[in-house]
Amino acid sequence: MLRRTLLCTAAALLAAPALAQDSADPVKVGFVYVGPVGDGGWTYEHDQARQAVEEHFGDQVETVYQESVPEGADAERVMTQMALSGADLIFTTSLGYMDPTMNVAEKFPDVKFEHATGYKTAENVSNYSARFYEGRAVQGLIAGEMTETNTIGYIAPFPVPEVIRGINAAYLAASEVNPEVEFNIVWVNTWFDPAKEADAARALIENGADVILQHTDSTAPHAAAAEAGDVITFGQASDMSEYAPSPRVSSIIDNWAPYYIDRVQAVIDGTWESQSVWQGIEEGMVGIGEITDAVPEEVKADALALKEAIASGETHPFTGPINRQDGSVWLEEGETADDETLLGMDFFVEGLTGEIPN
The missing domain is CATH 3.40.50.2300 (Response regulator)
Structure with missing residues (x-):
C-alpha cells in the first residue's frame, strides 16, 4: 500500500510541470517593438508595460526586447531568435508583424505569441488591440x-x-x-x-x-x-x-500593463489559451x-x-x-x-x- 501511494505521488509530481510553469524556472517573455523605447509614444508605452511585468512578477519572469524592428523579414528573424533563445511568450507590437508572427508561431508550437492590432489567430497565437x-x-x-x-x-x-x-x-x-x-x-x-x-x-x-x-x-x-x-x-x-x-x-x-500581466500569469498558471481582445475606455486599455x-x-x-x-x-x-x-x-x-x-x-x-x- 505504501509503495502504491509513493508511486502515485511521484506520478503526480511528474505531471505537474505540464499544467503550470516550473516555479524554479522563470518565464521568459519577449517583446518586439517597431520604434525606439524612447519614442515618447506607442513603443514607450509598450515598454512601460514590460517594466510593469518585471515589477509585478519579480524573479518569476525574465523579459527581453528588441526595439526599432522593421515590419517584414527583419521582424521574423528577431522573433525566431527570441523563440530559439527560450522565450515562452512573445508580444509582437505592431500591425505589420502579423504575418511574421504567424509564420514563426507555426515553427514554434510550444511558444505562445500575442500580436497587437491584427486579426489572425492560431492555437498558440492571440491578438489584442484597443478601441x-x-x-x-x-x-x-x-x-x-x-x-x-x-x-x-x-x-x-x-x-x-x-x-x-x-x-x-x-x-x-x-x-x-x-x-x-x-x-x-x-x-x-x-x-x-x-x-x-x-x-x-x-x-x-x-x-x-x-x-x-x-x-x-x-x-x-x-x-x-x-x-x-x-x-x-x-x-x-x-x-x-x-x-x-x-x-x-x-x-x-495606451495602458497595456494589465493585459500583459494577465497573459504572463496565464502562462505561469498553464491556463493560457488563444483569444482575440479589443478593449477600450471602459476596461481601462484606452485612457x-x-x-x-x-x-x-x-x-x-x-x-x-x-x-x-x-x-x-x-x-x-x-x-x-x-x-x-x-x-x-x-x-x-x-x-x-x-x-x-x-x-x-x-x-x-x-x-x-x-x-x-x-
Missing part, C-alpha cells in the same frame, strides 16, 4: 470646440482600418459640435519618423490648421506646433506631458490624459461627459445617422456600427475630403 477610436472621439470634440480657423490637421501613418476608424471618429465628434470644421489629412507612410512628422505638422499649420491630431508616434508635431504658436496638439499613445499645458492639451494613453487648463472649463466638461458616456455604453462614437463619403447611407438613425464593419473599415464618412491612398 483607440473612442479616445479619438474625445479628442475630436475638444478640437472641434477649440479651433478658431475651423481647420484641423491630421497626421496619418498608413491607410489601415485602425487609422481610418480614428480619423472618422475624430471628425464625427468634431463636426457634431462644430458643423463648419474641416479636416486636412497628411499621410506620412510611417509610424515613427520625427522629421516627416514635423514636416507634416508644419505643412498643416501653414495651410491654416490651428489644431493638430496625430496617429504617429513621436513628439515632433508638438515641437512644430510650439514653434508656430497658437496651435494645440494631442498626445498619441502616451501622455507626452513635456508639451503640457500647451500645445499638448490632452492625450490618448484620456489630463485635460489641461489651456482647455476652457465648459469644453473640458463636455469632453469628460463624452468619455463617461462612451465608458458606460450610453454613447457609441459610430451611431447613425451616418453616411459614407459618397453620400450613401451607412448607418440609419440610432443604428450602431458592428465590430466586424469597424475592424475592416476602409472608407471615410460624409464630410471628409480627400481620398484614402491605396
Whole structure:
C-alpha cells in the first residue's frame, strides 16, 4: 500500500510541470517593438508595460526586447531568435508583424505569441488591440470646440482600418459640435519618423490648421506646433506631458500593463489559451490624459461627459445617422456600427475630403 501511494505521488509530481510553469524556472517573455523605447509614444508605452511585468512578477519572469524592428523579414528573424533563445511568450507590437508572427508561431508550437492590432489567430497565437477610436472621439470634440480657423490637421501613418476608424471618429465628434470644421489629412507612410512628422505638422499649420491630431508616434508635431504658436496638439499613445499645458492639451494613453500581466500569469498558471481582445475606455486599455487648463472649463466638461458616456455604453462614437463619403447611407438613425464593419473599415464618412491612398 505504501509503495502504491509513493508511486502515485511521484506520478503526480511528474505531471505537474505540464499544467503550470516550473516555479524554479522563470518565464521568459519577449517583446518586439517597431520604434525606439524612447519614442515618447506607442513603443514607450509598450515598454512601460514590460517594466510593469518585471515589477509585478519579480524573479518569476525574465523579459527581453528588441526595439526599432522593421515590419517584414527583419521582424521574423528577431522573433525566431527570441523563440530559439527560450522565450515562452512573445508580444509582437505592431500591425505589420502579423504575418511574421504567424509564420514563426507555426515553427514554434510550444511558444505562445500575442500580436497587437491584427486579426489572425492560431492555437498558440492571440491578438489584442484597443478601441483607440473612442479616445479619438474625445479628442475630436475638444478640437472641434477649440479651433478658431475651423481647420484641423491630421497626421496619418498608413491607410489601415485602425487609422481610418480614428480619423472618422475624430471628425464625427468634431463636426457634431462644430458643423463648419474641416479636416486636412497628411499621410506620412510611417509610424515613427520625427522629421516627416514635423514636416507634416508644419505643412498643416501653414495651410491654416490651428489644431493638430496625430496617429504617429513621436513628439515632433508638438515641437512644430510650439514653434508656430497658437496651435494645440494631442498626445498619441502616451501622455507626452513635456508639451503640457500647451500645445499638448490632452492625450490618448495606451495602458497595456494589465493585459500583459494577465497573459504572463496565464502562462505561469498553464491556463493560457488563444483569444482575440479589443478593449477600450471602459476596461481601462484606452485612457484620456489630463485635460489641461489651456482647455476652457465648459469644453473640458463636455469632453469628460463624452468619455463617461462612451465608458458606460450610453454613447457609441459610430451611431447613425451616418453616411459614407459618397453620400450613401451607412448607418440609419440610432443604428450602431458592428465590430466586424469597424475592424475592416476602409472608407471615410460624409464630410471628409480627400481620398484614402491605396
